[in-house]
Each structure stands twice: as C-alpha cells, then as structure tokens.
C-alpha cells in the first residue's frame with residue numbers, strides 16, 4: 001500500500017513538473033501535505049476487518065476476499081504484445097489519463113475516459129466497447145489510475161451479468177513506457193481519435 005502511495009505521489013509530482021516549474025520548496029510542501037491515502041485506507045480496512053472477524057461477520061470478509069481475488073485477476077500486456085493488436089476491431093484501448101492526454105499525444109484509436117470522471121462515464125464506456133472482447137487500460141505509468149479503472153470496470157461488468165465476458169488487461173508501463181520505447185503516437189485532436197495520424 002505504501003508503494004502504491006509512493007507511485008501515486010510520483011505521478012502527481014510528474015504532472016506538476018510537466019505543467020510548470022516546480023521548485024524544491026513546492027516539493028517539500030507536497031511531501032508534508034501528501035495524505036498517503038492508500039496506507040491510511042489499508043490500516044483502516046485492517047482494523048475494520050479485525051473488528052468484523054471478532055464479531056463473527058465472516059460473510060463480509062468472504063466478499064472482500066472475492067473482490068480482492070477479482071482485482072488480482074487483472075493481467076498486464078506489454079507494449080510489444082499490444083503493438084500488433086491495436087488495429088484489430090475486437091480490441092479497445094482505454095486511456096484514463098487526465099489532462100496529460102491533450103499535450104502528450106495518445107495511442108492511435110484509443111478512447112479517452114479520464115480517471116477523475118471515470119465512474120460517472122462507466123455506462124458510456126460499456127456502450128462504446130460493445131462487441132469488443134479485449135479492453136486494454138492505461139494511464140501515464142499504469143501504476144495507479146490504469147489498474148484502478150480496470151478494476152472498477154471489471155467490477156461493473158461483473159455486476160451486470162448480460163454484458164458478456166471481456167478480457168480486461170492493463171498496459172504495462174503505461175503511455176510513457178509506450179512512447180519511450182519508440183512506439184507510434186497519435187497527436188490528433190479528434191474526439192474520438194480515428195486512429196489515422198500515427199507517426200513513429
């Protein structure tokens with residue numbers, strides 16, 4: 001959990017550096033104010049679980065375990081595995097970055113469902129990915145937002161049983177890894193991206 005917080009922190013810092021100059025002073029302030037939400041949540045959950053186990057509510061613990069199991073079942077795909085697949089009609093790439101998409105480019109043909117409004121737009125995403133059997137989620141690094149949104153989507157489709165089984169995967173190392181390995185990046189402003197204007 002601490003590692004998750006650290007990567008979240010690193011992502012925030014990265015975004016800040018990208019937007020403007022961030023000095024040492026700002027970084028110190030950020031470190032002091034960073035709430036470590038995952039670590040706190042994990043601590044809280046552990047306490048709650050203890051309480052529940054002691055009062056004999058094993059059923060809740062079992063469903064928590066099932067949710068954890070589903071979260072673990074999300075698998076990763078590497079950029080080199082994904083590259084030959086991106087033009088296939090049965091695959092959808094879902095970019096859950098926030099503002100970065102508009103100035104960093106994107107994978108050609110990818111859909112944009114920003115992480116900050118992801119839950120509200122879940123039904124639209126389900127509609128947009130009808131007929132696709134593989135969904136590839138990514139953010140900048142695919143460490144926090146990408147896997148989180150993939151899990152939320154998995155939970156959502158698991159609840160609505162008539163949506164058909166989808167293969168839900170996360171792009172390893174995210175968009176930044178994709179780009180730094182020299183894979184094609186589209187810089188069009190089309191919404192949605194038509195997937196045409198890629199360049200190496």
Ligand SMILES: [Zn+2]
Nearest residue numbers: 186188193195
């Ligand atoms: Zn594009």
